[in-house]
Amino acid sequence: MKNAPQKLVIASRESALAMWQAKHIQAKLQALYPQCDVQILGMTTTGDQILDSPLARIGGKGLFVKELETALENGSADLAVHSMKDVPMNLPEGFALVATGEREDPRDAFVSNQYDGLEALPAGSVVGTSSLRRQSQIQARFPHLKIESLRGNVQTRLRKLDEGQYAAIILAAAGLIRLGLGERIRSFISPQDSIPAVGQGALGIEINANRHDLIDILAPLNHADTQLCVEAERGFSRALAGSCTVPLGAYATRDGNNIHITGFVASVDGAQMLREHMVGDVGNAEAVGKALAAKLVSLGADHILSALDHIK
Numbered sequence: 001m002k003n004a005p006q007k008l009v010i011a012s013r014e015s016a017l018a019m020w021q022a023k024h025i026q027a028k029l030q031a032l033y034p035q036c037d038v039q040i041l042g043m044t045t046t047g048d049q050i051l052d053s054p055l056a057r058i059g060g061k062g063l064f065v066k067e068l069e070t071a072l073e074n075g076s077a078d079l080a081v082h083s084m085k086d087v088p089m090n091l092p093e094g095f096a097l098v099a100t101g102e103r104e105d106p107r108d109a110f111v112s113n114q115y116d117g118l119e120a121l122p123a124g125s126v127v128g129t130s131s132l133r134r135q136s137q138i139q140a141r142f143p144h145l146k147i148e149s150l151r152g153n154v155q156t157r158l159r160k161l162d163e164g165q166y167a168a169i170i171l172a173a174a175g176l177i178r179l180g181l182g183e184r185i186r187s188f189i190s191p192q193d194s195i196p197a198v199g200q201g202a203l204g205i206e207i208n209a210n211r212h213d214l215i216d217i218l219a220p221l222n223h224a225d226t227q228l229c230v231e232a233e234r235g236f237s238r239a240l241a242g243s244c245t246v247p248l249g250a251y252a253t254r255d256g257n258n259i260h261i262t263g264f265v266a267s268v269d270g271a272q273m274l275r276e277h278m279v280g281d282v283g284n285a286e287a288v289g290k291a292l293a294a295k296l297v298s299l300g301a302d303h304i305l306s307a308l309d310h311i312k
Contacts, residue, residue, distance in 0.1 A: 004033035004217060011068040011077035014042040015153040017175045021203055022081045024178075025101070025221065032220055041077050043067050065206070069095055072208045079218065080206045084199025084230055085172070087206070089238040094209050100230050101203035102223035104174035106251060108134060108194045109185040111161060111176075112168035117187045118142055125167035128160065132268055134170050136247035137194050140270030154179055170194075174201035195249035195264050195275070198233040202226050225254045228285040229261075235289030236263045240301065246308060250289065257281065259288045265301045267308070274301050 008029060012022035022040045029038045044067070065087060071077035072095065084100065091097065115121050118138065128150030129135055135147045150157055150166065154175050161169045170189070176182055205221060207214050229252035236250040247270075250263035259282050264275040274296050280288030293301075 003213075004036050005078075005213075006035070007037045007039070008033075008079065008217075009077045010038065010040045011071040011080040012040055012042055013068070014044055017154055017179055018081070018083075020178050021083065025079075025081050025203070025205065028221055033217070041071060043071065069206070072206065075208075078207065078211065078214060082204045082206060083175075084202040084204040085197040087199065087204050089198075089234055089241075091206070095206055096209040097204050097206050098215055099205040099218050099222040100227040101205070101221060103226045103229070104177055104201040105188075106196045106201040107173045107191060108189040108196065109171050109173040109176055110168060110187045110189055111158070111171055111184050112186050113162065115168055115186070118145070118168070118189070121145055121167055126165070128157065128166040128169040131170075131197065132247040133197055133249045134194060136266035136268055136270040136273065137249075137264075138170070138270070139268075140266065140273050141193065143270070154181065158184060172197075172200055191251045191262070195262055196251045198237045198248075198250050199230045200251075202230050204230075228252075228254055228259060228282055232259050232261045232280075232285040232289040233263075235286035236261065236293045237289075239290045239293035240265060240296070240305065246305065250292070252285070252289070254282060257283075259285050261288055261292055263289075263292050263296065265296055265304050267304055272304050274299050274304065 010022050010026060012018050026038045026040060065082055068080040072080055110117055123144040124146055126146045126148050127138060128148055130149060130151050138145060138147060150169055157169055157171060160166060173185060173188060176185055205218055232252040233250040237248060240248060247266045247268055248264060250261060252259055252261040258279050260279050262277045264273060266273040276292060276295050278288060278292040280291060
């Protein structure tokens with residue numbers, strides 16, 4: 001391709017999983033453009049540095065992308081690779097998501113050295129997760145379990161489990177699979193029992209919105225079905241002002257010309273939970289997600305959300 005650049009720099013967090021994702025995109029770009037020198041700029045984000053507080057308390061998902069966006073802004077990187085579940089619902093002005101990579105397994109994974117699943121845990125067992133979404137769904141089904149915050153990269157979380165700090169931990173299956181740690185998964189939790197995070201398992205590619213020269217170059221990295229499903233999920237979350245301070249989740253799949261999406265909103269303890277499913281036209285994926293959000297609001301989701309605002 002004659003207009004391929006001579007060099008591309010990918011901004012990435014330095015965690016093992018983030019670097020796997022960056023190298024995955026690097027390999028795809030090198031295959032597409034063999035003459036292009038594709039480099040990775042590893043960066044430490046605020047979210048990686050503050051590990052002693054739940055994300056919801058220290059500022060949310062944007063803490064994992066802000067430094068990467070600075071690199072895009074000042075030209076030290078051309079593109080940034082993110083886990084889509086870490087990308088805030090509203091990008092800062094001047095940035096654009098231009099491609100969504102094919103989704104890995106979207107499910108949550110149950111990881112334990114002693115037990116086969118959540119239902120096998122004795123009363124009072126400590127389950128580690130950093131996610132209010134997971135916490136609310138677990139507490140709704142298993143109120144006898146104790147949920148404690150779990151931060152850090154995948155290896156750190158597994159080490160804390162192995163040290164006996166938790167009876168079990170819940171992680172995104174996609175991260176474990178990508179890191180070659182699939183054997184640590186004791187069981188998968190179905191999307192019906194634990195609705196995934198918006199965008200879970202999908203990669204997003206972000207650029208400076210002024211870099212029109214990159215749009216066609218990066219277009220082959222987009223996986224259309226994944227993009228449509230993630231658009232629906234993000235439409236749902238955006239309409240409910242979703243962030244990691246709100247226990248909500250959404251999972252969409254494509255079936256021909258239809259998008260199927262299931263979403264929920266809950267109180268942190270899972271005592272209040274609203275969950276609905278909707279089917280809509282694939283050509284209006286984001287609108288389908290917004291319509292699902294409106295349906296939940298009509299059922300009282302706004303009352304759950306306003307109660308959460310008072311708690312923060």
